[in-house]
Amino acid sequence: MIDLADTAACRLLGCRVPLVLAGMGGVARHELVAAVTEAGGFGFLGMVREPVALIESEVAALRALGHTRFGVNLIPAATPAELLEAQLAACIRLQVPVIGLFWDIDPAIVARCRDAGMVVCWQVGSVDEAIAAERAGVDIIIAQGREAGGHVRGTRRLAELLPEVVAAVGRPVLAAGGLASGGDLVVARALGADGIVLGTALMATQEAFAHPYHKQRLLEAQAGDTVLTDIFHINWPIGAPVRVIRSSVTGGLFGRGDGGPRRVIGDEEGRPIHLFSTDSPLRSMTGDFALMALYAGTGIGKIEAIPPAGARMAALMEQARALLATPDAGNAAETSSPVCYAGEFNHAYMGNPEPGEFAATCDALASDLQQAVHLALADHAEQHAFDAPPFGHEAQAYAGWLLALAPDKDNPTSQVQTLPTLLGAMQARLDAIIARLPETDLRQLLSQLRQFLTLQQRRLAKPAPAQPDRPEILSASDR
Numbered sequence: 420m421i422d423l424a425d426t427a428a429c430r431l432l433g434c435r436v437p438l439v440l441a442g443m444g445g446v447a448r449h450e451l452v453a454a455v456t457e458a459g460g461f462g463f464l465g466m467v468r469e470p471v472a473l474i475e476s477e478v479a480a481l482r483a484l485g486h487t488r489f490g491v492n493l494i495p496a497a498t499p500a501e502l503l504e505a506q507l508a509a510c511i512r513l514q515v516p517v518i519g520l521f522w523d524i525d526p527a528i529v530a531r532c533r534d535a536g537m538v539v540c541w542q543v544g545s546v547d548e549a550i551a552a553e554r555a556g557v558d559i560i561i562a563q564g565r566e567a568g569g570h571v572r573g574t575r576r577l578a579e580l581l582p583e584v585v586a587a588v589g590r591p592v593l594a595a596g597g598l599a600s601g602g603d604l605v606v607a608r609a610l611g612a613d614g615i616v617l618g619t620a621l622m623a624t625q626e627a628f629a630h631p632y633h634k635q636r637l638l639e640a641q642a643g644d645t646v647l648t649d650i651f652h653i654n655w656p657i658g659a660p661v662r663v664i665r666s667s668v669t670g671g672l673f674g675r676g677d678g679g680p681r682r683v684i685g686d687e688e689g690r691p692i693h694l695f696s697t698d699s700p701l702r703s704m705t706g707d708f709a710l711m712a713l714y715a716g717t718g719i720g721k722i723e724a725i726p727p728a729g730a731r732m733a734a735l736m737e738q739a740r741a742l743l744a745t746p747d748a749g750n751a752a753e754t755s756s757p758v759c760y761a762g763e764f765n766h767a768y769m770g771n772p773e774p775g776e777f778a779a780t781c782d783a784l785a786s787d788l789q790q791a792v793h794l795a796l797a798d799h800a801e802q803h804a805f806d807a808p809p810f811g812h813e814a815q816a817y818a819g820w821l822l823a824l825a826p827d828k829d830n831p832t833s834q835v836q837t838l839p840t841l842l843g844a845m846q847a848r849l850d851a852i853i854a855r856l857p858e859t860d861l862r863q864l865l866s867q868l869r870q871f872l873t874l875q876q877r878r879l880a881k882p883a884p885a886q887p888d889r890p891e892i893l894s895a896s897d898r
């Protein structure tokens with residue numbers, strides 16, 4: 420089985436599992452970062468617009484717990500210049516090891532942080548932005564799909580954006596947006612990501628600083644209950660969309676808050692929280708939480724409990740490993756790389772395939788599987804026009820096989836075929852090689868892959884259930 424965490428990003432961040440806690444403003448404080456780090460992942464403190472004193476105390480609290488590898492998240496475009504300067508100076512003075520940045524790219528900030536010895540991550544929403552980030556010297560690029568909770572820079576589905584970003588840049592890429600399961604990790608890795616960034620899935624945990632009201636709403640909501648809207652705008656540049664749980668505010672009951680006096684709907688230790696502000700309910704707040712920005716990504720449909728963060732991460736890794744060991748819940752034998760399989764052959768077997776022939780077949784299969792992942796993702800996108808989590812079941816199963824067969828390969832084929840044709844071609848290749856193999860683990864594994872493909876072909880022959888067609892970003896007339 421491949422090592423899911425043996426990636427350049429994990430090495431740069433210093434984590435054992437490829438799960439990264441998003442730097443969620445207000446929500447990701449030291450308790451959550453510590454829990455994620457203890458579980459082997461990597462965490463960012465969400466410090467957007469926070470005073471220097473809080474950055475200092477949160478960093479000190481993490482260090483007091485013995486943690487040395489963590490990040491601080493800041494958003495230059497959403498922070499007054501003077502405060503931003505003080506925050507950056509504090510991060511440099513405190514020798515924060517990693518900085519995570521978001522929204523408009525500022526090459527001068529990247530250079531300054533790198534000169535200070537920090538690993539610099541920037542979350543982007545497009546291929547052009549990813550290229551700009553790489554040119555600015557960013558070490559790790561986070562590709563954010565529009566499925567993401569909170570502020571959404573991405574305008575495209577993660578399934579489309581991620582492979583294009585991976586192809587366009589020479590830096591490690593992490594995937595973000597709507598991810599909440601082991602299957603999501605497997606697909607993201609198969610599409611070329613070094614790991615995944617979790618926001619909503621780690622907000623729905625015991626250690627998150629979100630108010631219990633917000634966590635409860637995450638439990639109850641489904642993917643289709645989220646909406647992209649720019650109605651929560653106070654504190655941010657104009658026109659910055661957020662993904663939140665639908666509410667009377669997103670439905671336009673209170674207008675858009677473009678003029679007139681601000682209405683106070685809550686309080687955080689003496690600071691008023693206004694209607695239409697980007698503040699989400701935190702433990703430290705009181706007020707009418709239903710009217711606040713209830714951030715959530717499309718992965719909320721998979722949130723069924725509020726466990727400790729470490730338990731959620733362990734379960735996710737377990738799912739991912741199980742998917743790699745036995746895609747489609749079969750009884751496949753322990754998998755290994757094609758190179759190891761090729762090593763099973765020697766010339767004592769008359770009529771058996773040569774290792775070179777076998778490796779070529781594996782390469783061709785891997786390439787077809789890569790295309791099958793893309794096609795399955797495209798099918799999924801058509802069936803779930805809006806608001807669905809980014810990766811479907813078929814893609815997860817194909818991605819599992821892809822990683823099992825060719826962990827080091829990244830060959831999207833340009834020749835587009837239909838999924839049934841591709842499955843037929845893969846089965847024919849498998850038939851040819853299986854018939855000539857002696858009884859080995861490899862033969863068993865490939866036979867299971869063959870059965871899996873037959874099953875998928877049968878499923879594809881059945882018509883897909885109809886899905887409701889619903890606009891995702893609210894137009895002015897909808898509100």
Ligand SMILES: Cc1cc2nc3c(=O)[nH]c(=O)nc-3n(C[C@H](O)[C@H](O)[C@H](O)COP(=O)(O)O)c2cc1C
Pocket residue numbers: 441442443444445446465466467492493494519520521542563566567568569570595596597598616617618619620622699714715716717718
């Ligand atoms: C409650 C919440 C707050 C967020 N705050 C920030 C932030 O302050 N800085 C930032 O870079 N990203 C922020 N994000 C976006 C995340 O970086 C990430 O893109 C997103 O959480 C990924 O999608 P997911 O929530 O579906 O996992 C926030 C997301 C959520 C859910």
